[in-house]
Amino acid sequence: MRYTILCYHNEEITSSWSEEEDAEVIECLKAVNRKWAKNFEPIVRLMPTTAATTLRKTENIVTDGPFAETKEQLLGFYVLNVESYELAVQIAREMAEANPGGAYELRPIALYYPNGVAIEDAPTP
Amino acid sequence: MPQPPEPDWIEARLVGARPQAVAALLRYFRDLDLAEEAFQEACLRALKSWPKNGPPRDAASWLIMVGRNAAIDHKRKQARLTALPDEEAISDREDTEPDIAERLDAADYRDDILRLLFVCCHPDLPATQQIALALRIVSGLPVPRIAAAFLVGDRAMEQRITRAKARIAQADIPFETPGPIERSERFSVVSAMIYLVFNEGYTDANPKSERAKLCDEAIRLARLMLRLFPAEAEMMGLLALLLLQHSRQKARFDEAGAPILLEDQDRSLWNQRQIAEAFAMIDKAMLHRQPGPYQIQAAIAAMHARAERPEETNWAGIDELYQALERHAPSPVVTLNRSVAIWKLHGAEAALEMIAPLAEPLEGYFYFHGVRGNLLEQLGRNREARDAFGRAIALANTPAEAAHIRQHLDQLEVAPPPPGRAP
Numbered sequence: 001m002r003y004t005i006l007c008y009h010n011e012e013i014t015s016s017w018s019e020e021e022d023a024e025v026i027e028c029l030k031a032v033n034r035k036w037a038k039n040f041e042p043i044v045r046l047m048p049t050t051a052a053t054t055l056r057k058t059e060n061i062v063t064d065g066p067f068a069e070t071k072e073q074l075l076g077f078y079v080l081n082v083e084s085y086e087l088a089v090q091i092a093r094e095m096a097e098a099n100p101g102g103a104y105e106l107r108p109i110a111l112y113y114p115n116g117v118a119i120e121d122a123p124t125p
Numbered sequence: 126m127p128q129p130p131e132p133d134w135i136e137a138r139l140v141g142a143r144p145q146a147v148a149a150l151l152r153y154f155r156d157l158d159l160a161e162e163a164f165q166e167a168c169l170r171a172l173k174s175w176p177k178n179g180p181p182r183d184a185a186s187w188l189i190m191v192g193r194n195a196a197i198d199h200k201r202k203q204a205r206l207t208a209l210p211d212e213e214a215i216s217d218r219e220d221t222e223p224d225i226a227e228r229l230d231a232a233d234y235r236d237d238i239l240r241l242l243f244v245c246c247h248p249d250l251p252a253t254q255q256i257a258l259a260l261r262i263v264s265g266l267p268v269p270r271i272a273a274a275f276l277v278g279d280r281a282m283e284q285r286i287t288r289a290k291a292r293i294a295q296a297d298i299p300f301e302t303p304g305p306i307e308r309s310e311r312f313s314v315v316s317a318m319i320y321l322v323f324n325e326g327y328t329d330a331n332p333k334s335e336r337a338k339l340c341d342e343a344i345r346l347a348r349l350m351l352r353l354f355p356a357e358a359e360m361m362g363l364l365a366l367l368l369l370q371h372s373r374q375k376a377r378f379d380e381a382g383a384p385i386l387l388e389d390q391d392r393s394l395w396n397q398r399q400i401a402e403a404f405a406m407i408d409k410a411m412l413h414r415q416p417g418p419y420q421i422q423a424a425i426a427a428m429h430a431r432a433e434r435p436e437e438t439n440w441a442g443i444d445e446l447y448q449a450l451e452r453h454a455p456s457p458v459v460t461l462n463r464s465v466a467i468w469k470l471h472g473a474e475a476a477l478e479m480i481a482p483l484a485e486p487l488e489g490y491f492y493f494h495g496v497r498g499n500l501l502e503q504l505g506r507n508r509e510a511r512d513a514f515g516r517a518i519a520l521a522n523t524p525a526e527a528a529h530i531r532q533h534l535d536q537l538e539v540a541p542p543p544p545g546r547a548p
Binding site: 010011013015016017019021047048049053062063064065101 | 142145183349351361412
């Protein structure tokens with residue numbers, strides 16, 4: 001079963017980290033990645049939301065900034081391939097210990113085309 | 126049960142919430158000192174309460190409410206000089222998440238923070254005081270760190286900030302919600318201040334020094350502004366410009382701290398993550414079709430960032446962008462910078478001709494004499510080059526700049542005079 005772990009955090013906080021503090025957080029997360037290496041698939045860190053634009057589909061216009069104006073922003077995501085939901089939660093817990101603050105949202109994956117090609121016999125999530 | 130937060134994370138939250146909280150407190154109290162004291166008090170209470178109760182979901186609102194209540198209590202106590210503090214005044218009402226905070230109008234925050242920054246840029250204040258004040262009030266840097274960044278003593282910096290605050294207290298702070306024209310004026314003043322903060326740090330060779338960290342602080346402030354006003358193309362341009370300049374930090378100085386020229390830098394040391402973010406900002410800004418000086422400067426810096434090797438630099442493109450900049454924001458410094466592109470495109474003679482009229486307006490400008498010396502050296506006019514470098518040294522802003530020019534002078538000493546000229 002595949003899950004994404006969507007990483008949410010308050011950007012006011014993450015953007016006040018120094019380069020060293022940021023690197024420290026990444027190192028802590030890497031330790032968890034290494035421990036569960038066989039369960040991790042793509043890992044994506046997004047640029048700050050200041051780099052985001054949003055295409056509003058009904059108006060068909062591009063606006064500046066992220067879609068959701070909330071305290072906590074989507075800052076990245078992981079794809080996990082795990083035998084059970086429990087393991088996904090455990091990994092998320094370990095990541096939370098490595099990087100406290102904010103939240104990890106676990107979402108089961110419905111469709112998964114790792115190479116961007118929607119073929120008939122794509123692997124099942 | 127939630128884990129009690131670690132002190133480090135409380136600290137990070139306090140730093141993150143600071144601009145918003147101090148800005149809102151300034152709106153309530155209309156007094157910088159009071160706003161700052163109220164914020165300090167709220168932080169002290171947060172350090173006591175959050176480890177026990179867990180951090181509030183909205184740290185800024187919590188700090189605003191607690192800071193406001195604490196300051197009001199304090200005022201009340203002062204009003205009743207002889208009376209004992211009563212139970213009510215020392216109640217621990219801050220331990221519950223203030224629900225009034227939910228009703229604070231989020232839209233106010235944007236203008237609050239803009240106002241807070243704008244207040245720090247009061248035109249009566251010299252630039253150095255503006256920066257010091259913004260770093261103290263908005264970024265919350267402790268005085269010793271600001272003092273270290275400006276290479277002055279703690280006491281001198283403390284006095285500088287106190288004087289700046291006193292000056293602002295006498296001035297009228299505009300508290301009504303700004304109209305579109307005022308807002309855009311505030312924007313350009315604040316942008317200029319952020320750029321000054323960056324430049325203050327830019328010349329420092331040691332990336333670990335307090336001074337060099339001002340670059341990170343400037344980028345943080347630009348991001349903050351952009352989160353509040355996401356559709357400001359010039360703020361996108363400013364952020365892109367700062368990121369591009371900052372991306373070269375590790376390549377810009379040698380081990381002795383002497384500056385390395387752009388064409389001699391090891392480009393593999395350029396920070397590709399910052400460059401990529403800057404490119405994304407420029408792409409976004411272009412959609413607005415409202416070019417301005419920061420966007421053009423960012424586009425020029427991007428031309429350099431795109432060239433994997435110095436000889437791949439698109440000098441014709443850079444020349445065009447400088448011409449555009451001369452139209453948007455004419456200044457002798459812009460023309461001086463353009464002359465470097467002219468040098469690459471048409472040779473030193475043409476560049477020298479171009480900067481000749483700048484001699485008077487840029488008489489006291491280090492880079493003018495540096496560029497002129499370089500051009501003269503290239504043309505073999507060594508005696509004039511030596512004069513120009515001599516003036517540059519006298520005007521150098523840092524010992525490293527002076528040392529760099531001295532190197533040129535040393536080369537001139539050992540270089541044989543060009544044939545056919547008197548030494």
